[in-house]
Amino acid sequence: MAKRAKTDFEKHWAFQAVFPLLIFFTIITIIIVIFSILSKEFLTAFNLLQALKYLANTGIVSLGLTFVVAVGKSDISFHYVSCFAGMTMSYFIGMFMGGKGIPPIPAILLGLFGGLIFGIINGIAIGKFKLPDMITTIAVGSLAWGMAYLYNGGNYIYQNFLTSGIIQFSDGKLFGWLPFPVLYLFSFYIIGYIILHCTTFGRRFYATGHNPVAASFSGIKVEHYITLAYMICSLMASFSNMLMTAAQGNGNVKGGLVLLMPAWAAVFVGISIFKKPTVYGTFLGAFLIAIMQNGFTLMHTPYYVMDLIIGITLIFAILVSRIQIKSGKVSAFKLSGKEFQLQSTSQRGIQK
């Protein structure tokens, strides 16, 4: 049998694997150097913790999204669902039982439960009944967002926030120095890493994403994994928005809407670096976003200019980390067929 010719990827595997990572860290270093020149407070231990607190919001929600992308689906409802969960928590703290409210921990659990319901609806509709993912998530998302308005007609809920101790959920510190959000962030990421990368259970998410038919023939219950992925995504998004709500000190219907862009961007930067959705790739993506948000906040940049620069940098980072070698020379932006692709786009389920 003739020996198979090596593919481009096999010839240049070291370059292919290392180059995007190298590019990415160069970009991060450049950003850090620029910020530390422009602002004296940037490279301090205090500010590092602040940056990690920023990272908690984006990082936790994009960790959940990683699971959904790993099963090859897409979710554009999690930011709406997170609004519902945040408002549920605020309602139970501020307005339940005629304004008396309940303690923070049951309220947080109820909020998570509220988010989870929509995750289950998404998961069952897409996994079990094979509805097309984009339409379904937009529909369920608008349901969730409309229902978030029901609590207080779209007004802020701020009663009992200072007295009930919910502020501690976001501002509390372990041992007097480690902020709770950082603790949540790292514990979630470690658990997520172990689940997705170190167990058979986690490999099955990837199997589902790469080829659902093959996966189901090898005995994987595909619909269970899809449902589970959507549940994890909505739980993480709800948790992230509740952290934001606790930090702001009021429940806001539109508070969670900012989560959509950074979460997708973080996941996709991760895919660009490691060629598939991974927990560590997502972490690097979220880190890139958080460090820029932190730096621009220190420089008192208006939020809209900040969004513009972050958007451009992200697109640039994604493009640059996709440079690959093809037949001996560096060809810009040609992708190999093995690249992980989003299955998604809207209509697949319907048209067949």
Added chain:
Amino acid sequence: MRNFFSKIFKIFQPQFILIWTLMALIVAFSFLSSSFRAYDNLFEILRTSCNTAVLVLGLTWIIAMNEIDVAFPDIAAFGSMVTAFCVMEGLPWSLSILIALLTSAFFGLISGMLINIFKVPSLIATIGITTIAKSAAYIIGKGSPIYFSKIDPTVNFLVYGKIYGIPVLFIIVLLLYILAAFLQNRTKLGQYLYALGENRQAAFEAGIPGKKIIYAFFLLSATLASLGGVLLLASFSSGQPNFQGSYFVDGLSAVFLGALTIKIGKPNVIGTLIGAIIISTLTNGLTLLGVPFYVGIIIKGLLMLVGVVMIVATRYPFRKATRKIHTQSYSSP
């Protein structure tokens, strides 16, 4: 006789159910509210539906092509802010609108490049574009809307004017949609469009200029979204940097509800127009009944969900049959 009945029952087929829904909605609202059934109000519904209809005309084809564009509300905001800014700088209205359309088309070009050259999935590309467009809209107004004291009479006539009681805007949008329907159903381009959506690889192998078509439709979508923004600018008499999220849900509901009519499961322009009218009827009727606006969001979500379930349910017997064939071919070697 049987033939006659089968012809009658044809109008109850699933592809016409959305039209029946629209009629049922109109009848129900007319019973409930006397101000709804007023002659002027019915035409006002048609007029407001035109905003959504123009916003999502390009999006319809993009979704038919199996891509997605989530940037349209923010490109609309950008278009309205550019127009407002240029008018405030003293340029004539026609020139300002032209500048707005051209600059917005640039966003479409970038999305097209990201998708074609850099192979970024369209969801990610347009999420990036939407952020940039929104920030650009905010930067133009330095973070706040631009208000007008008066609107150009020609634009005012086009948006608010009436000929024999029928809104001019609706007539224009109807002509636009008839043109679009011709393009979609009677030209090669329309066939290529659905071919690209059905099987991208096969379409490319058959020699369809897919990349050019993707460029063209993303350019068209951005331009039409911007035009929708200009119409909204005239309705609000101010340039808004942010349309507050409701146009996103409205637009996508119109397209996906429209996918339930005429060509089942495939977005098409006539369906989109009907979808836009349904959304506008719902909003108008619920407002006149004194229902808070967020109930409208819930109802739209439910409608979309029911619609999707219905499409899949009507296709289920077919799928079951094919599955049977597959299992047979597997089991009998």
